[in-house]
Amino acid sequence: MRVALFTDTFLPDVNGVAKTLGRWTQFLEAKGVQIKVFAPASLHAKDHDPFRVERFYSIPLLLYPECRLAIPNPLQLRKTLHAFQPTLVHCATPFNLGLFGLHHARKYKTPLVASYHTHFDQYLSHYKIPWVEPTLWKYMQWFHHSCEKVYVPSQSTLHHLESKGMRNLEIWSRGVDTAQFHPNVERKSVLAAYGISSQSFVILYVGRLAPEKSVEVAIESFRSLPADIRKNSRLIIAGDGPSAALLREFCEDEGDVTFTGFVQGRQLADLYAAADVLLFPSATETFGNVVLEAMASGTPVIGAAAGGVQDTIAHGQTGLLCPPGDVAAFTEALQRLYLSEADRHRLAAAGLAYAQRQSWDHIFSKLLASCEEVVQRSAEFEPSIVSHRMIR
Incomplete structure (x- = not known):
């Protein structure tokens, strides 16, 4: 052929x-x-x-x-x-x-x-x-x-x-390449490179910074966390794109939001594994590779109940799904995982098992x-x- x-x-x-x-x-x-x-x-x-x-x-x-x-x-x-x-x-x-x-x-x-x-x-x-x-x-x-x-x-x-x-x-x-994306990482040193304490609850967004990705939903959901939770949390936005400058300006007065710019390879794999949760609100995905990569890295995922993301995440089993654009629902999901280490570990383990079969x-x-x-x-x-x- x-x-x-x-x-x-x-x-x-x-x-x-x-x-x-x-x-x-x-x-x-x-x-x-x-x-x-x-x-x-x-x-x-x-x-x-x-x-x-x-x-x-x-x-x-x-x-x-x-x-x-x-x-x-x-x-x-x-x-x-x-x-x-x-x-x-x-x-x-x-x-x-x-x-x-x-x-x-x-x-x-x-x-x-x-x-x-x-x-x-x-x-x-x-x-x-x-x-x-x-x-x-x-x-x-x-x-x-x-x-x-x-x-x-x-x-x-x-x-x-x-x-x-x-x-x-x-x-x-x-x-997903499980030789590249896996849970084994030195969390403290990875986060230290971004000035973040390993004691923080780390929320990660990975993807293109563009209007169709709904990155602002991730930012607003983080902002809406109760004050006692937010003070112990950090949001990392990994990626680049046409909305990068506008989003940075949107967050310029907030010291708990970190923009990494474009990352790939080992640096990206380490970020996945070091995070406590991947927050991915995009509703326009045909698949959503980042969801599977995070799962393979042992990181629970909160995604939009739309597009290919909802086909990868079984709600409540391998991750959490929220209605597209619903900031309150995304905030509630973040709060749930912050408060329940057991839920984080259960979803992470199930997501990892699923990813390893792909x-x-x-x-x-x-x-x-x-x-x-x-x-x-x-x-x-x-x-x-x-x-x-x-x-x-």
């Missing part, structure tokens, strides 16, 4: 989609599957594998500037595709590069699958352009109509897309089997076209 993957974000970009697609690529290569990635030029570092990743000039995506909208070179793309002769096209974006993948698959009758990663429709109201939503969904329905499979990260995302008229949906869940290898093996089935079904349906594909 030879897979052509079209995406608007890829390693070394640091976000959930880029990391997941990077892992998927590495898994395929380990299984002897040839893969060619078509992605925007990265702003973070030069690509170190030009033979696997074809890069294109790009501009910032309006709703997500950290992701890039590629401006493909059609001649370059066609030349590479003709040389590679993919047997499967995977579009991880419905935008410019994805359109080229769609066009190629249709023209040469190559099996086509897509993966859905971001609820852009739910971002629109946060960016004051809700009127775009009907047009967006018409486009999304048109783009995915030709896909034999549309892979989604969670059951809630599947239901959401079904309600919008999309079909051929299948769950491609997410795993194996990337198992998840990717199921995805690969599904892709192979798509290719095989196409070969059986149109053997003459498959065997002569792209010979002109």
Whole structure:
């Protein structure tokens, strides 16, 4: 099998989609599957594998500037595709590069699958352009109509897309690297690096600092804690994004809120494990990788009862869920975990056990089997076209 993957974000970009697609690529290569990635030029570092990743000039995506909208070179793309002769096209974006993948698959009758990663429709109201939503969904329905499979990260995302008229949906869940994210940490030294006492009740937010993430709900929930609890608590906000300056200004007079800026790798893993609770109020997640990472780190999670987060957290068993945007409910959940060490330990243990069962290898093996089935079904349906594909 030879897979052509079209995406608007890829390693070394640091976000959930880029990391997941990077892992998927590495898994395929380990299984002897040839893969060619078509992605925007990265702003973070030069690509170190030009033979696997074809890069294109790009501009910032309006709703997500950290992701890039590629401006493909059609001649370059066609030349590479003709040389590679993919047997499967995977579009991880419905935008410019994805359109080229769609066009190629249709023209040469190559099996086509897509993966859905971001609820852009739910971002629109946060960016004051809700009127775009009907047009967006018409486009999304048109783009995915030709896909034999549309892979989604969670059951809630599947239901959401079904309600919008999309079909051929299948769950491609997410795993967690338990060698990187685990509970073993020297809490005192990790927190000391941020000027925080290990005796503090540490509340952690991890994620992009942007309107759709509802970071202000985390801040207001922390502020609403009873005075005797708040004086013994600290809020750490780990991440960066377009709202960073505004949020820092919002908290500039508060000495118990720490902004770390962007963190990753060991520094991020240590923060998860050193915290007493992860507070994640975002209601726009298709999955919510940070929830699973915190669980794997032995840290209980309070999340929004919406999107993919509610599929990962079993309320009262592996974490706590609160109605989206309900500051009072989030504050009550924080207070509950502050007052009950037994609840913290019980939720942390159950969350850790759940996370340790989410194996990337198992998840990717199921995805690969599904892709192979798509290719095989196409070969059986149109053997003459498959065997002569792209010979002109």
